[in-house]
Amino acid sequence: MELVYLWVEEYKNIKNQGFNFSPRFEFEYIQEKNELFLKKENKDYVSVFPKNINVTAIVGENGSGKSGILEYLNYIFLQDFSFGNYILVYEIGGSKYYVSNIEISSIEA
Numbered sequence: 868m869e870l871v872y873l874w875v876e877e878y879k880n881i882k883n884q885g886f887n888f889s890p891r892f893e894f895e896y897i898q899e900k901n902e903l904f905l906k907k908e909n910k911d912y913v914s915v916f917p918k919n920i921n922v923t924a925i926v927g928e929n930g931s932g933k934s935g936i937l938e939y940l941n942y943i944f945l946q947d948f949s950f951g952n953y954i955l956v957y958e959i960g961g962s963k964y965y966v967s968n969i970e971i972s973s974i975e976a
Contacts, residue, residue: 869921869958876952879935888923904975
């Protein structure tokens with residue numbers, strides 16, 4: 868499983884923000900229309916790791932929200948949905964899936 872995209876409505880200092888975790892895909896969520904779509908797919912992506920390994924780093928200045936993202940992901944994986952609205956996109960075996968507590972009107976992936 869590869870974590871591909873996370874959109875968070877509000878948690879700590881993160882407000883209406885999307886995070887692309889994969890260099891292969893770029894997703895975008897348009898909140899006003901409740902539309903999630905794959906903006907770009909890098910078909911020429913080359914990795915130095917085997918297919919079952921992907922490394923992603925979360926970097927930024929102090930106070931930029933790195934720990935907040937990890938805490939929020941932890942709440943999602945523990946199925947604690949009391950921390951606001953979110954969209955999580957992941958890929959398994961070439962297929963993309965999403966988990967969300969938002970009613971998304973359109974998904975193009």
